[in-house]
Amino acid sequence: MTENLKLFEKRFKSHHDSNGLINKYVQSEKATGESFEAMLEIKPDDRKKAIYVHTPYCDKICSFCNLNRKQIDGSLDSYAEYVASEFNKYGKTTYFKESTFDVIFFGGGTPTVYKPKQLEIILQSIRDNVKLSDDYEFTFETTLHNLTEEKLEVMMKYGVNRLSVGIQTFSDRGRVFYNRTYGKEEVKSRLKKLKDFFKGDVCVDIIYNFPDQTFEEVIEDARIVKELELSSASFYSLMVHDGSKLSKDIEAERVKLEEDMKKDYLLYSHFVAEMLREDKYHILELTKIAKKGGDNYQYIKVRNTGGDTFPIGVGAGGSVQGIGVYRMSKEMSFYSKQTDVHSKFGKLSGIMQFPIIAKKDIKDVLSDEEYGFFCEKMKEYQDKKLVLETEESFNFTNDGVFWGNNLSIDTIGFILEKIFNK
Secondary structure, eight states: OTGGGGSOSSOOOOGGGGHHHHHTTOOOEEOOHHHHHHHTTSOOOSSOEEEEEEEOEESSOOTTOOSSOEEOOSOOHHHHHHHHHHHHHHTTSHHHHTOOEEEEEEEESOGGGSOHHHHHHHHHHHHHHOOEEEEEEEEEEEOSTTOOHHHHHHHHHTTOOEEEEEEEOSOHHHHHHTTOSSOHHHHHHHHHHHHHHOSSEEEEEEEEOOTTOOHHHHHHHHHHHHHTTOSEEEEEEOOOOTTSHHHHHOHHHHHHHHHOHHHHHHHHHHHHHHHHTTSSEEEEETTEEEETTSOOOHHHHHHHTTOEEEEESTTOEEEETTEEEEEOSSSOEEEEEOOHHHHHHHHHHHHTTSSEEEHHHHHHHSOHHHHHHHHHHHHHHHHTTSEEEOSSEEEEOHHHHHTHHHHHHHHHHHHHHHHHOO
16 A cells, blocks of 8 residues: 555545536536426426425534534524525425425534424425335434434434434544544443334444554544444544634644644554444545445445435525525525536436445446546556456555545546547
8 A cells, every 4th residue: 555655645535526527628608597497397207206495503513613504693493484485485395295205314514403393394395295206315424413303303203213313433532632512431321222212214424533543542433333333434534624623723733634644544554443343334425435335425335326406594505407506595595507518427426435346337427438537547456456347346445445536536537538639
């Protein structure tokens, strides 16, 4: 791996880093609210469909976060009524009436900051207006400290079947650094009770590479995930964002974290090796390890394979039938029309978020010439032991998964340069 640490000057830790690359060659076209509303009255196509609901509120702010959220300073009654009214409004459209949705995902912020009565208002509006597929996935992101049995009863009543819990780490030192509630033993106890009570998948987020994190700490995180038999663990290297509390408090540490690639890789490797040790878990996606027979993470599959994501709530973004939508406020949304180039390479980026890249899927997206360029890059990565080729697929090695977002960006950039700079 030592030579592979020098492959790229920096490691891209998010697939979102590829979004701006396409705009260097082709600009998105403008769209309007009127064109979006008109599209919603046309019979939708048969692509997979998800709904993303954003709650831009938290009752406690994580040290590393700069997402679209703010601390609660009053009642959420009006916001709950607003979200419900959005479902009631869009539920009258042809798009909603003739669609079957595979996924609903409540993100934030912290969607479990609502009171039980507020949750009931929102979830009833969904039941009234949304038809779900037989094998639907309905997720709430949450923390442990604001999740009560009363709230869980309401959520399960309306079909919520997956929880994504922001643990970040079980390490007591790390939890202080991330400004998390409770210590390790209390977190383990609450997760056990949650698993016993909740009828669905319980998943967690793990963020590694906090300052001075040891290999023993990241291995312990993996062991606890397995001990509790959690459905999956997302695993991200710490990203210190401008505007977060952390970026102001530890500027020196921030530089250290971004430059220490070797430590980043070794922590990643220890976590992955421990998670995969007994062959009960597998790498589902570049940043997710799932229990075999457990979490399917349909939300990311819909988003990454060209499906629709209908956005509801302030701060929500998505794409519906080729029109990008971002909800800037209750009164204002921004719209853009995806070009064929954006659609094509957005799908390619999505396919490359998974460790097994089916050749058939790539051929369905790219032209023969573009597929040839794609194979050139795969051969290059194979020589560096980042990819293994089979008859039907290109498979990332564990090192390939570590560099996965870089490989995606590098591949897309290579193909775009070839076809636009002939």
